[in-house]
Amino acid sequence: MQSSLVLKSKLNGGISIFSVVGQLAAEYKAINLWQGAPSFTPDPHLVESAFQAVREGFNQYGPMPGVLPLREALARKTAKLYGAQYDPNTEITVTAGGLEAVYAAITALVHAGDEVLYFDPAFECYEPTIRLQGATPVPIRIPLGTMKIDWDQVQAAITPRTRMIIVNTPHNPLGGVLDQNDIDRLIAITRGTNIVILSDEVYEHMVYDGKTHLSMARYPELAERSVIVFSLGKTFHVTGWRVGYCVAPAEIMKEIRMVHQYLVYAAPAPFQMALAASVEDENNYLHLADFYQKKRDLLVDSLSGSALKVKPCPSGFFLLADFRAVSDKSDRDFVLDLLRRKRVGTIPLSHFYSDGADTGMIRLSFCQHDDVLREGGRLLSERDL
Ligand SMILES: Cc1ncc(COP(=O)(O)O)c(C=O)c1O
Structure with missing residues (x-):
């Protein structure tokens, strides 16, 4: 089989x-x-808000892209943290965890015959999802000695079939982050191509020693070709609630929503309602x-x-x-x-x-x-x- x-x-x-x-x-x-x-x-207020949402009747399918108060709160969060404006109506989708966003992005954008570059070792869902599409995974090894991406190797691996590059910063399992040099190389390598970047940033708030998380959203040249994946489960200690989201330019998001609507249709409504208020206050995650x-x-x-x-x-x-x-x-x-x-x-x-x-x-x-x-x-x- x-x-x-x-x-x-x-x-x-x-x-x-x-x-x-x-x-x-x-x-x-x-x-x-x-x-x-x-x-x-999790924060007791957040738990109480979930009970409240259930009591108030948010127990049926929510809107396919996610409940509007949450999408609006996420738009404000992304603008404040990364200086990027995403339209909650067309450029932000709430998903059943970051995992669903990764799956929906790959299956919406990658097709048979395409090649997808990603960095090895990797979070385990990338490779099988690429293969399920009939596409070819192209793993690029990150040496354990330096823990640095060899961008010359990335450049050499790019072909006319390269459809996507998956980056994961902060990285699971290596614990590394992309730095400004990585970002500059990624911009240079993808400039003038049709390559989409899938940026898995579910650990965006877990960056240490005074370092800054360099989200693709900070760089207009990358943001215009990127799907960026985040996880509210990781951020609010509620991974079992299965709520994450992705942001992308409207024309890319349109494709992702087509898959999302047939995959889960909508993420759990009461948990989305509960999370909307918590996302508004940065003290809840910074x-x-x-x-x-x-x-x-x-x-x-x-x-x-x-x-x-x-x-x-x-x-x-x-x-x-x-x-x-x-x-x-x-x-x-x-x-x-x-x-x-x-x-x-x-x-x-x-x-x-x-x-x-x-x-x-x-x-x-x-x-x-x-x-x-x-x-x-x-x-x-x-x-x-
Ligand atoms: C790198 C990475 N991406 C995505 C996910 C999935 O996140 P979520 O729990 O929001 O589905 C995980 C979870 O472990 C992860 O480590």
Whole structure:
């Protein structure tokens, strides 16, 4: 069947490593350093607003592009943060999580015979979605040593068939961000082409050490060819509510909405209503950089005595750690071993590579409570690791 072909690089015997780790973690009551969902309770006002929206009757299909108060609030947010004007009527669509926006953008804009460049390792949905379209994924490896994109390699990979470049800043799983040089190269490489940029920016508010998130929305030359994806689930600790959104110029958004209307029609109405008020107040999300930076620092400190070698992490939810000093196992076996022996759940980095490359690294999430981070760090610092 085609589905197994499409997904074969991501599945092992038909089961994703996330399911394997999840199942074993539950069995062993393991410390959760594997999941990319925040462990925190959302703002009580936001929760109350959701109840209120249900009580007030927002229980049927909402408008296909999203409820207007939320789209208007998102337009103001994007203008204030990134200086970009998006029309809530034609250029902003609320989706069922950032994930649906990524899927809708790729399936609306990429077709059989097209090529799509993306950066490897990558969030796992890009490659199978490209393949499902009959298009060709063109992964460009980001070297772990420099963590920098080689733009000459990108330029060389561009052909007349290149339809899209997917960028992800802040990056999952590497934790890197695009800098001004990256932006300048991306502008130069796409100038005068029909290439669309899909910019996955779901971790826009988790950028640390005083760095600034360089959204495509800041650069008119990029914004005019970009679909930019955001996640209200990540931003408001409500990933289960499945609310995200994308912004794009009207003619591109028209195409995306055609897919969105047949995929989910509309994102959950009461949650959209609830989120509209929270989006209006930047105090509800601008503290996130500080909040998560402290979590990152706590996990790094807790691992200071560990034989694991931690990579610098300027953004996102995830820390990468090199385990080659303690084991020559495959990263997958090392993860399973850590679960059994140390009762700590992590994810092997190979899961995110198009060819399953094993670089001797594991991914640790720090969107967890402080006691979990301390205990995880302590267990991973034991001598018999
Ligand atoms: C890079 C990246 N893009 C998109 C998503 C999907 O976000 P959402 O939960 O809003 O669907 C995730 C979630 O983990 C992610 O890591």
